[in-house]
Amino acid sequence: MPTITWFNIPAAETGRARAFYEKVFAWTTVPFPGMEQEGFFEISTGGIGGEILPRAHPGEPITVFVGVPSVGEYAARVEAAGGRVVVPKMSVPGRGYFVICEDTEQNRLGLWEDDPSAG
Numbered sequence: 001m002p003t004i005t006w007f008n009i010p011a012a013e014t015g016r017a018r019a020f021y022e023k024v025f026a027w028t029t030v031p032f033p034g035m036e037q038e039g040f041f042e043i044s045t046g047g048i049g050g051e052i053l054p055r056a057h058p059g060e061p062i063t064v065f066v067g068v069p070s071v072g073e074y075a076a077r078v079e080a081a082g083g084r085v086v087v088p089k090m091s092v093p094g095r096g097y098f099v100i101c102e103d104t105e106q107n108r109l110g111l112w113e114d115d116p117s118a119g
Helices: 014-025 071-080
Strands: 003-011 028-031 041-044 049-054 063-067 084-092 096-102 108-114
Touching (some): 003 014, 071 096, 071 108
Antiparallel strands (some): 003 063, 028 041, 084 096
């Protein structure tokens, strides 16, 4: 069964957000490999993993990602159920693929497909 596997926290100042989440929840954060200069931080919560990343636009919400066997298949399911794809399939080299969708209520959710061979 698909389940939540990841979350993104957008921030205007990722260093400030990093300090906040470390102080409040004692989460461990480290620069995201290969994206240190851009202000991306990987979060370890002791459970679901996540990321602090630069905010793309004002009001950008936290996004949760649901792990699925195929982002293509599940993106089609989202559309068939009345949702829409807002960010098409993209790769995270060495990790997998994601798609960002909106449900019928304009809530954002990500789809995640593990694939260590992703390029």
